[in-house]
Amino acid sequence: MSLHLHDITVTLGRGESRTTALHHLTADFRPGVLTALVGPSGSGKSTLLAVAGALLRPDTGQALLGETDLAALTDRDCARARRERIGYMFQSGNLLTGLTAEEQLLAAASLAGRKSRAVRDRARELLTEVGLEHRLRHRPDQLSGGERQRVALARALLMEPELLLVDEPTAAVDRNRAADLTALIARTTHRYGCVTVVATHDPVVTGAADATVDMLHHTVPGQARGGRDGG
Numbered sequence: 076m077s078l079h080l081h082d083i084t085v086t087l088g089r090g091e092s093r094t095t096a097l098h099h100l101t102a103d104f105r106p107g108v109l110t111a112l113v114g115p116s117g118s119g120k121s122t123l124l125a126v127a128g129a130l131l132r133p134d135t136g137q138a139l140l141g142e143t144d145l146a147a148l149t150d151r152d153c154a155r156a157r158r159e160r161i162g163y164m165f166q167s168g169n170l171l172t173g174l175t176a177e178e179q180l181l182a183a184a185s186l187a188g189r190k191s192r193a194v195r196d197r198a199r200e201l202l203t204e205v206g207l208e209h210r211l212r213h214r215p216d217q218l219s220g221g222e223r224q225r226v227a228l229a230r231a232l233l234m235e236p237e238l239l240l241v242d243e244p245t246a247a248v249d250r251n252r253a254a255d256l257t258a259l260i261a262r263t264t265h266r267y268g269c270v271t272v273v274a275t276h277d278p279v280v281t282g283a284a285d286a287t288v289d290m291l292h293h294t295v296p297g298q299a300r301g302g303r304d305g306g
């Protein structure tokens with residue numbers, strides 16, 4: 076299942092602050108491939124993630140996840156696609172206030188109708204993989220920015236999404252953790268065959284990516300390694 080963005084234009088703000096954040100952008104993202112989204116600050120990376128994540132409807136164009144045009148879905152179907160098909164690891168973490176790290180994962184699983192001992196074990200395993208085994212009972216306000224983001228990653232991975240959207244995963248962590256997190260995202264992409272799009276300024280991430288989309292030139296075909304579709 077690929078993600079194909081076709082002729083996407085997004086205008087944000089009103090009056091004097093009106094800005095064309097994306098201008099007729101076309102780009103392809105393949106399953107099993109970690110694609111780094113690069114470009115200077117303000118070039119539209121976060122906007123692209125919002126469109127791909129069915130969080131923002133573009134003014135023009137199509138956002139095809141497989142055969143589904145996310146740009147044409149009703150609000151209800153968008154919400155469903157977000158819940159069932161798309162995983163997010165954004166800087167805000169998008170965590171629910173009042174729930175512990177472990178509960179964040181279990182609540183997401185429960186919403187998707189998955190509730191079992193195996194899910195609980197997997198949730199702990201993933202929180203351990205992102206280095207949070209000592210933070211299982213911490214609520215978002217008791218976690219650092221980088222820790223919140225890692226909870227969001229563990230939650231996304233538990234849901235095994237078709238599309239994994241990641242915004243600046245290494246911005247709030249130290250260099251060792253940055254390398255570990257990047258390796259985890261790459262491993263997950265290759266193992267589960269999800270389409271992974273990572274907006275980044277970090278050479279650690281771009282170095283580990285299988286392909287690159289440059290916002291200034293739209294598409295630079297990458298050397299895809301390990302793609303499920305043969306690269």
Ligand SMILES: Nc1ncnc2c1ncn2[C@@H]1O[C@H](COP(=O)(O)OP(=O)(O)OP(=O)(O)O)[C@@H](O)[C@H]1O
Nearest residue numbers: 087088092094096115116117118119120121122123
């Ligand atoms: N609500 C808004 N109203 C007006 N302009 C906006 C709004 N949000 C973003 N923009 C503008 O849209 C453009 C794209 O922003 P976006 O956040 O997608 O860039 P980015 O590449 O993710 O930047 P960064 O690397 O700094 O995170 C920028 O010029 C930004 O100033």
